[in-house]
Amino acid sequence: MKTLSIFTTLLAVSAAKKCVVRNPTDSAKTNDVKAPVTDDIPSDNETPVNVDENTPLDKEEDSGIENSDIENSEDKPKGKLPADFKWGAATAAYQVEGAWNTEGRGESVWDHFTHLYPMNVESSDRSNEDSTNGNVACDSYHKFDQDIAMMKIMKANHYRFSISWPRLFPEGQAKKVKGKWNVNKEGVEYYDMVIDTLLENNITPMATLYHWDFHTLSMKSMVVGRLPFTRRFAKYAEFCFEHFGDRVKNWITTNEPWVNCVSGYRLGPGKAPYRCTGEAPRKLANDTAGLDLLGGCSYEIGPSQYTKNHEALTANRPPQRLEDVWCSHNILIAHAKAVNVYRKKFQKKQKGLIGITIDGEAQIPWQDDKTTPEELENNKKYANLAAEFRIGWYSDPPMIGDYPESVKQRMSKDMPVFTDEEKALLKGSSSDFLGWNTYTAHWAEQVKNEDGTYVQPPTDEEANFENSKRDMWDDNCRGRGEGWTCIPPTLGSQAGSSWNTKFAPTIRVGLNWFSKRYEGLIKNGIVITENGCAQPNYKVARANDEVTKKYFESIGQPKYADTYKEEDIEREDNLEGTLMHDTYRIDWYDQYLKNLRLAYAVDNIDVRGYMAWSLLDNFEWENGYETRFGMTYIDFYNDKEMKRVPKDSLEHLGQWYLENVEQN
Template sequence: MQSSDFGNDFLWGVATAAAQIEGAANDYGKGPSIWDTFSKRTGKIKKGHQPTLACDFYHRYLEDIALVKTLGFKVFRFSIAWARIFPLGHGSINPEGVAFYHRVIDECLMQDLVPMVTLYHWDLPEALSKEGGWTAFGINSWFNEYVTFCAKEYGDKVKQWIVINEPFGFTSLGYMLGVHAPGQTGVNNFFDAALHTAIAQADGAKILRAEVSSAVIGTAFSCSEVVPYTQSAQDLLAAKRTDALMNRFFFEPVLGLGFPTSDWEVLEKFAISHSTWRHQERMKFDFDFIGLQNYFPLVIRYNAFIPILQAWEAKAKNRKVPHTAMGWEINADSFYRIIKQFASYPQVKSIMVTENGAAFHDKVIDGKIDDRERIEYFEAYLSAMLKAKNEGINITGYLAWTLMDNFEWAEGYQARFGLVHNDFKTQQRTIKQSGYWWQQFLSK
């Protein structure tokens, strides 16, 4: 297998996110984000880590964009920090923040890289969170103001766009379970945030379509193949509920299908109480591509003690199957099947894998950062993707997560997913063996 097997127009890249790499969290006119605030709360982030400096990409973007080029990639996906543009979430604009993203975009173009911009990658301005954040009715007008500005400001240079990163991820972890920013809990908070996010996903895309000529517009969904632990009726139903919530809940409204209410009465009650046919129409958009972000399958068993969902994950460690340092199952065949699942909808024009990668305990051998497990992971997952593509699925690109070790949300700086090692004390970058593997792979 070599990169040319995927076709000359296939987009190969790396993905990053502002809150995870930028640093300069309190500088150059930027307002605080919910992750700046959340990370200061005791016990929320492993080892008390904070994204204040992160990878210092704000000051080192020239070096880091050069690394993307050196490794042979064509696409650099990064996100705009909403609070760096609008420190208060809306209203007054921070010109230094606006200028920074112009510099990043211009450098990508200078290096003959395609800049792919994610408009929302989890770092809501703290000022908006104090007004209710994604649970607030006003969030959609605030988001539209932000998207409109970015589209008009950068649209002449940026043509590849992702509206929202993993809507289920940040609404469930941040507004229901409380383990991510802003740390809210409760089913009602989740459903309020979910409705507004589903609307924002399509609203943002419609703004981009209106404001940016020749825009290629997508949005990025976290997805996992859901497998029942046994073939018992209870496990099968638990898996069906989990799939409806994690894979279909935000995806099917985009296609004009509404929320997946038929497989779970809780979602039917939500749809009746929270949404109308007007919402259903507003949540629909004909995206140019659907971004899939896959890291692991989920093996689900029935558990009556889990509120509402009544489902529980059978962990990879306990099942004694190959897994990453995060405990996530390694299963390239599952990756193939989840691509097939999403591609089975006739409304889907094309699929781009906008994130995929793995954290391992990298070793230093003879002065080199040996991460052969990561290389084996990519070899297996790319082979699975090629199989799906050869069967006729229109897969247009693949973005590895991630360029360099970074602030990995609640994991802090402990989980290392990078192709480039980052020494967080010195900010020295060192290409790992997996980075050199990609360099060789992309040269063929």
């Protein structure tokens, strides 16, 4: 077969009119002209209407991007990013702040579960009681001035951080009593300091209201009928808008609802609240002798009722079917309610922007040297279908007000249904801007039976949660071994986390997918709110990967194998090696940023910002302090002062900014 660029093949998918949701009256304005890079502040109407509710998902529109443009784009002038490009780094409260029980802070779900189930978190020194939790983390609560110094090195003009709900409201519920909020004064003073210090250093705050650290009490009502949780979140958000909104002009309601809900409520035990359907909680076993009760799945926090119309569930039970689906549903409604509060009460005066950050892998149609043109075309369709399940499930509601039709059809009665009122609140609730966290990509194809015939999609009668993806495969490697390790070939080289592979075109592919799907609906563009990597390390690495190398050579794309040598793997005992001189991470940033700039300059995508993950080595959830995503080194086990030491990548990004972004 004639080999095709992997990037080209997915662009054809993103161009399919099936993926386009457009306001017909705006189409003439958006096809050929790049949106101006200026903040277009929406009105404070309750629900901005961006598309007619009956607008169909079209099926056969050309993308306007010729294959030759893609294939030759690297030979064209790249163009610099605009001077007001949002450039910076990202962190999250639980991962960096520490001070977990300092000055009135309440308990978050991550405190609760890392203390109860420390064996679910990796540690190379379990004699250190803080090695499996965020009790101290980077101690940014006391050392934020040092964090600012690191931002200055990378020339950051924005900083994405998150606000800890339990630090502001220790009891979990925000309310006004006689006109005064029941807020923790010390928590408010801390975030006032963070915001004011950023502004004094000419760094614009980008605040996330929820980055996986809900208050424990609030998490117990996560899906206990929609009203208690969604109202709690909206009131918490209202305080933040009211108090910080005079200075914060970039708000993200929620970070990665898929990870929070699917990983936290079904896949476990990797993410709090550590619910999972593959293993019953060990503490509920009839005989717990010999069982490790400090690990495994939890039972303490789970929904007691999906909605007020559902049957109440008993306490202290194993996880139930569809907990993750209803968690996702209610988080999206909570997002919409928070946006509604902002637009009705604050946005007109404060003139800020608000949106959601979703995650998800750009989907690449699988091909090898035996793939026929007909199979490749079919795989393109399945790549788009996989994207609708992995990304569109979460990005369609805040853009167009409902789930993708493909997801609803395949889930059937297992799919929650938004009320008309909820659809109205959701529609356009991320039209100010859309945040996307992107790291890797997935191949996708239709599953085949042993005899080579295709597994067929579920019929309407068969449609349910379990069957919804039975004919769909997507992953970044061709198989999984023990411990969820990848069996090569992998979609790019293996970075330092099992899910983290280096395939830089994913950022360009995804930006094109979003741009075409929501053409004319995103007023202030797409912001990459996270991108980065853990370098290959002692836990996860695949040096000299000949299988992956030969695969990419076989399809005419040898550069995407991106192999490395044993000496490129970082070692904790060698500060003179790649731990500090992080060449793999530098190359990662160079490749991904090159593709971002191509998306902007060649593909005419309205991308407005890039936040590198992460400013600091930090508490990496279930990987503890054993996996480093930071551009700044911290010796967590031996240095009580938590001294920040910039890695080469931090200075490299500062230079990249000077060379590739227009300077005022």
